[in-house]
Amino acid sequence: MLSTCPPGRPVRGDSRRPTLDNDSRLGCHARKPTGSQTTTIRAQGVSVTRYRLLALLATLALLVAACADDTEDVADDESDEGQADEVEDQDEDDEDGEEAGDEDEGEAEDDAGHDEVDHDEVGGRVDIVTSIFALDSLAEDVAPGADVQLLGGAGQDPHDLELSAGDREAIEDADIFMYMGDVDFQPQVEDAAHEASGIVVNVEQIVGDEQLIDFDHGHDDGHEHDDDGHDDGHDDGHGDGHGDKDPHVWLAPRLMAEVAEAIAEGFAEADSDRADTYLANGEEVAGELAIAEEEIDELLEGCTQETALVGHEAWAYLFEPRGIEQEGIAGAGGHGEASPQRIAELADLIEDEGIPGVFAEPVEGRENAEALAAEADVELFEVDPMEIPQEGWEDRDYLDVLMEQVETFSEGLECTR
Numbered sequence: 048m049l050s051t052c053p054p055g056r057p058v059r060g061d062s063r064r065p066t067l068d069n070d071s072r073l074g075c076h077a078r079k080p081t082g083s084q085t086t087t088i089r090a091q092g093v094s095v096t097r098y099r100l101l102a103l104l105a106t107l108a109l110l111v112a113a114c115a116d117d118t119e120d121v122a123d124d125e126s127d128e129g130q131a132d133e134v135e136d137q138d139e140d141d142e143d144g145e146e147a148g149d150e151d152e153g154e155a156e157d158d159a160g161h162d163e164v165d166h167d168e169v170g171g172r173v174d175i176v177t178s179i180f181a182l183d184s185l186a187e188d189v190a191p192g193a194d195v196q197l198l199g200g201a202g203q204d205p206h207d208l209e210l211s212a213g214d215r216e217a218i219e220d221a222d223i224f225m226y227m228g229d230v231d232f233q234p235q236v237e238d239a240a241h242e243a244s245g246i247v248v249n250v251e252q253i254v255g256d257e258q259l260i261d262f263d264h265g266h267d268d269g270h271e272h273d274d275d276g277h278d279d280g281h282d283d284g285h286g287d288g289h290g291d292k293d294p295h296v297w298l299a300p301r302l303m304a305e306v307a308e309a310i311a312e313g314f315a316e317a318d319s320d321r322a323d324t325y326l327a328n329g330e331e332v333a334g335e336l337a338i339a340e341e342e343i344d345e346l347l348e349g350c351t352q353e354t355a356l357v358g359h360e361a362w363a364y365l366f367e368p369r370g371i372e373q374e375g376i377a378g379a380g381g382h383g384e385a386s387p388q389r390i391a392e393l394a395d396l397i398e399d400e401g402i403p404g405v406f407a408e409p410v411e412g413r414e415n416a417e418a419l420a421a422e423a424d425v426e427l428f429e430v431d432p433m434e435i436p437q438e439g440w441e442d443r444d445y446l447d448v449l450m451e452q453v454e455t456f457s458e459g460l461e462c463t464r
Contacts, residue, residue, distance in 0.1 A: 184445030358412025
């Protein structure tokens with residue numbers, strides 16, 4: 048008999064197809080096998096090996112297929128991520144392109160601005176400082192949008208203008224500083240003007256002494272005054288805040304036309320790249336001022352009243368060429384307080400000559416004008432010599448404000464139109 052076989056080690060026999068009896072199993076038996084049994088064992092072992100091989104191959108195929116699916120999924124994911132990166136990169140490129148386009152467009156606009164200058168774009172390159180509303184306005188007409196600093200404020204007496212340390216620094220550092228000249232009009236301003244490091248526009252020098260009107264402090268106004276010993280405001284000294292020359296040149300458009308052209312020349316020197324624009328604007332403004340002078344002639348023609356009673360004798364440049372006299376209630380400066388005798392005297396004059404009213408300014412001599420109008424019971428006409436800006440003038444032009452004053456005088460002096 049055969050001993051038990053080692054597991055998995057079949058006995059060799061013939062190659063006939065294996066058979067099974069009822070109580071036998073694949074494997075080794077304790078009895079000696081017959082020839083047919085040997086064959087069966089051998090065949091069965093081969094069959095089992097083949098089945099295992101096929102099962103192994105099937106399992107391997109499944110594993111390979113699974114790996115292939117995972118690889119494909121990873122590849123797809125990587126492909127999707129790559130496409131997303133490409134889209135993102137493309138978006139960034141598009142944004143960069145748009146920004147570059149915007150920069151190119153901005154540079155093109157800047158280049159175009161140098162070739163063809165709009166008047167609204169002239170300003171912002173030159174710093175200008177002044178203390179007179181008329182000069183401020185003319186500077187903005189010559190260079191619209193210019194950075195003009197106007198010293199002083201509404202309601203402040205221009206003769207008593209006190210400069211701060213910042214004001215003095217602004218005058219010193221300005222590209223252009225404009226003032227009325229050394230006419231004892233604004234002493235602190237005139238003193239600071241000599242420290243200016245930029246271009247200085249001096250109206251007194253531009254107009255020339257021959258065109259400046261002298262102050263006639265001891266003037267004969269054609270009216271007799273009782274020698275009552277009172278101070279009627281006609282002081283021959285310089286206590287009224289003016290020198291020998293009348294500084295109110297801006298009330299004569301014909302003279303301010305010369306100033307406008309001088310301002311344009313100052314701008315052209317300070318900003319040579321736009322010199323042609325400044326000079327053309329200056330010429331245009333000068334032409335407008337010349338036309339305004341003719342309009343004033345018409346408005347102040349054929350006046351019934353030849354004397355204007357004013358709180359402040361500031362109007363010689365407006366009146367003298369047209370044969371109109373101004374009678375100051377308290378002198379040229381308007382600082383003095385008119386005595387009761389002076390008020391009574393002028394009230395008599397009003398009654399005798401049928402003067403319809405008195406002209407009052409916002410600051411200088413106002414109390415005197417109000418007192419006289421009340422005493423004589425006549426109308427109080429509001430005028431402004433435009434020495435300093437008033438509230439509501441922010442968007443108004445010098446010529447507009449001047450013509451408004453002329454209209455008021457035309458009415459108060461009963462002029463024909």
